Amino acid sequence: MLNKSSSSQGSGYPLPEYPFNLPPELSGGAKRRYAVVVVGGGLAGLAAACDLSVRGVDVVLLDEDNTIGVRGLASRGITYAQKSLEIFDRLGIYDRVKAKGVEWSHGKTLADRDVVYSFDLATNRVSKQPPFINIQQFYIEWFLVDRIYELGGADLRWNNKVIGVEQLKDCVRLQVETPAGNYAIEADWVLDASGVYSPIREAFKLDTHPARGQDRWCISDIRFKLDAPLERWTWVEAPFNENRAVWQLPMGDGVWRLDYQMDANADPDAVSTEAVVRSRLRQQLGEDREFELVWVGPYAYRTQMLDKMRHGRVFFLGDAAHVMSPFGGRGGNSGIQDAENLAWKLALVLNRNAPESLLDSYSAERHPAAVHNIKTTSRTTRFLSPESAAERILRNAVISLAREHAFARPLVNTGRMSTAFSYTDSPLTTHGGAAVQNVPLILADGKPGTLLDLFQGETRFLGLWFSGTGLTAKEAKTIAALQSAEPLLRVVVYSPAGSGTEQLADHGGKLRIALAVNGDCFCLIRPDLHLAAQLAKPTLAAIRTALRRVLAVTQRQ
Amino acid sequence: MKLDANIADPDGFYEALIKAHEGLSADDSAALNARLVFLLANQIGDQAILEQCVAAARKPFARAR
Numbered sequence: 001m002l003n004k005s006s007s008s009q010g011s012g013y014p015l016p017e018y019p020f021n022l023p024p025e026l027s028g029g030a031k032r033r034y035a036v037v038v039v040g041g042g043l044a045g046l047a048a049a050c051d052l053s054v055r056g057v058d059v060v061l062l063d064e065d066n067t068i069g070v071r072g073l074a075s076r077g078i079t080y081a082q083k084s085l086e087i088f089d090r091l092g093i094y095d096r097v098k099a100k101g102v103e104w105s106h107g108k109t110l111a112d113r114d115v116v117y118s119f120d121l122a123t124n125r126v127s128k129q130p131p132f133i134n135i136q137q138f139y140i141e142w143f144l145v146d147r148i149y150e151l152g153g154a155d156l157r158w159n160n161k162v163i164g165v166e167q168l169k170d171c172v173r174l175q176v177e178t179p180a181g182n183y184a185i186e187a188d189w190v191l192d193a194s195g196v197y198s199p200i201r202e203a204f205k206l207d208t209h210p211a212r213g214q215d216r217w218c219i220s221d222i223r224f225k226l227d228a229p230l231e232r233w234t235w236v237e238a239p240f241n242e243n244r245a246v247w248q249l250p251m252g253d254g255v256w257r258l259d260y261q262m263d264a265n266a267d268p269d270a271v272s273t274e275a276v277v278r279s280r281l282r283q284q285l286g287e288d289r290e291f292e293l294v295w296v297g298p299y300a301y302r303t304q305m306l307d308k309m310r311h312g313r314v315f316f317l318g319d320a321a322h323v324m325s326p327f328g329g330r331g332g333n334s335g336i337q338d339a340e341n342l343a344w345k346l347a348l349v350l351n352r353n354a355p356e357s358l359l360d361s362y363s364a365e366r367h368p369a370a371v372h373n374i375k376t377t378s379r380t381t382r383f384l385s386p387e388s389a390a391e392r393i394l395r396n397a398v399i400s401l402a403r404e405h406a407f408a409r410p411l412v413n414t415g416r417m418s419t420a421f422s423y424t425d426s427p428l429t430t431h432g433g434a435a436v437q438n439v440p441l442i443l444a445d446g447k448p449g450t451l452l453d454l455f456q457g458e459t460r461f462l463g464l465w466f467s468g469t470g471l472t473a474k475e476a477k478t479i480a481a482l483q484s485a486e487p488l489l490r491v492v493v494y495s496p497a498g499s500g501t502e503q504l505a506d507h508g509g510k511l512r513i514a515l516a517v518n519g520d521c522f523c524l525i526r527p528d529l530h531l532a533a534q535l536a537k538p539t540l541a542a543i544r545t546a547l548r549r550v551l552a553v554t555q556r557q
Numbered sequence: 558m559k560l561d562a563n564i565a566d567p568d569g570f571y572e573a574l575i576k577a578h579e580g581l582s583a584d585d586s587a588a589l590n591a592r593l594v595f596l597l598a599n600q601i602g603d604q605a606i607l608e609q610c611v612a613a614a615r616k617p618f619a620r621a622r
Contacts, residue, residue: 396588
C-alpha cells in the first residue's frame with residue numbers, strides 16, 4: 001500500500017471531476033433512514049456500491065473529494081488478478097478494463113542477465129478471464145463510477161466527508177461535512193472502505209496492530225518505448241540500482257511501472273526528486289532513450305489488520321480493515337473480494353431471503369483471507385530486505401543456487417501473485433470453499449456464455465448436477481422438488497445423455513476441470529462463484545441442508 | 558527426523574566438509590554452509606522433517622534472544 005506523501009513529480013492525465021449536489025438532508029428533504037451507506041470511493045467502496053447496485057440494492061456512497069484516485073495520478077494498485085477480473089465481468093466493466101489494460105501471465109526474476117525464477121500463471125486456467133491485467137488503479141475506479149451512474153439507484157455524494165460516527169441501538173449515525181454545511185445520516189448498515197486512515201475505525205478505537213517496514217521504495221510511472229515483453233520482471237539485486245531490488249511491469253497507455261528499492265537510511269523525498277529519478281533511469285535504460293515521467297513518488301510499507309472486520313453494524317473493507325505490503329497485488333484484489341463477499345450477503349438479508357446471521361460470515365471468511373495475505377506478503381518483504389547478516393547470507397545462497405539449479409528457483413520470493421482465497425473452513429461451507437473459475441460454456445439456448453451467465457443476474461445459488469449417463473427418474477424428481485421448494489436455487493444439469501431438464505454443454509470438459517469433478521455429483525455454487533458444497537451422493541435432504549448452511553439458517557429457522 | 562546414525566561414511570563426510578571450507582574467509586564459509594543447507598534440504602523435501610531439523614539445530618540457543 002502507499003503511504004501518504006506530498007512529494008510527486010511528473011506529467012499527468014486529466015481525471016474526471018464529479019459534481020457536488022446538495023444532499024437532501026441539507027435541502028429540507030424528509031429525514032429518512034438508509035439501508036446501506038458506503039464510506040469511501042476507492043476500489044473496495046466503489047466495488048461494493050457497484051455490486052450492490054447490480055443486485056438491486058440502493059446505496060448512498062460518501063466520498064471526501066470529487067474525483068477518483070489519490071495523490072493525483074499515481075498508478076497505485078496496477079495488478080488485477082483473475083478473480084477480480086471475473087468480478088469486473090459480473091459488474092459490467094470487464095470489457096473496458098480489457099481494452100485499456102495489458103494482459104500478462106509470465107513473470108521472471110533476474111540476477112544481472114540470468115533468469116533465476118520464472119512462472120506462467122496461465123497454466124491450468126479455464127476462465128474466460130486471463131490470469132492478470134495490469135492497469136492504473138484510477139481507471140478501475142473511473143469505470144466503476146461510470147457503471148454505477150449507468151445502473152442508477154445509487155446516490156454518489158462527492159465532497160461528503162465523514163467526521164463522526166455513532167452506533168445506535170438499531171442503526172449507525174454518521175456526521176458528514178460538506179461545502180454546504182454539515183449533516184447527519186442514519187443507516188442500517190455502514191460499509192467502511194475509507195482506507196488506511198479510516199476515521200470511523202479510529203473513532204471506535206479499534207486496534208489494528210500496526211507495524212511499519214524498514215523498506216523504502218520509489219515508484220516511477222514512465223511513458224516510453226521498451227523493447228521488453230509484456231511480463232512482470234523483478235530483480236532482487238539490480239546492478240543499475242546499487243544492487244537493490246527493482247520491479248518492472250507494463251500497464252495501460254504505454255506506461256511502465258518501475259519500482260526501485262531504496263537504501264533503508266535514504267531520505268524518501270530526496271530519492272524521489274525528478275533529477276535523482278532521471279539519473280537512475282539513465283543507468284537502467286542508457287543515455288539515448290527518450291522517456292516521460294508520468295508520476296514519481298516514494299512509499300514505505302506498513303502492515304495492519306483489525307481483529308474482526310465487523311463492529312456492530314459497521315463492516316470494514318479493503319485498507320480500512322487490512323494493510324499489507326504490495327507484493328503480488330494482494331491489497332487491491334483482496335479489497336475487491338471483500339466487497340463481493342459482503343454484497344451478495346447484504347442483498348439476501350435486505351430482501352429477507354436470509355437471516356442477519358449470514359452477515360457474521362463476512363468477517364469469518366475475509367479475516368482469514370487477510371491473515372493469509374499478510375503472512376504471504378511479509379515473507380516476500382523478509383526475502384527482499386533481510387533483517388540480519390545471517391538472513392542476507394541465506395538469501396544470497398538461494399540466489400546463487402537458483403542461477404545453477406532448478407530446485408532453488410521456487411525459493412526465490414519476489415512476490416507470490418494474488419489468488420482467490422479458499423473458504424474451506426468457513427461456517428457456510430459444507431465441502432469445498434474454493435473459487436470456481438468463470439468457465440466458458442454453451443448455454444441451453446445454444447449461445448456461448450460463461451458460468452456467470454447461469455446466475456442470470458440474480459442473487460441466488462447455482463446447483464450443477466453432473467450425470468454421466470443421464471438422470472434417473474428419482475433424480476429428476478429430486479430436481480423438480482428442489483425447483484419448487486427452493487426459489488434461491490437454480491439447478492442446471494450437465495449430462496451428455498440429455499433428459500429434458502435444462503441442459504448445459506461444456507466443450508472440452510472445462511467445467512469439470514474448474515470444479516475438479518470426475519464422476520457424478522452435485523455442486524452448490526455461491527453468487528460469488530465459490531463452491532459451497534460438493535455432494536457425491538446428492539439427495540433432496542443433503543442438498544437442502546447444504547443450502548440452509550450457506551444461508552446461515554439454523555435448524556430452528 | 559532420523560537421530561540414529563545414518564551417514565554411511567562419517568569420517569569421510571566430515572573430511573569432505575572441512576576440505577570444502579579450506580582457504581575460505583569466514584564470510585565465504587558462511588555462504589558455503591548456507592548453500593549446503595539448501596542443497597541438503599532439497600534431498601529431504603518433507604516439510605515436517607525439515608522443521609524438526611531446524612528446531613533441533615536451534616535447541617542449544619533456544620534462550621538466546
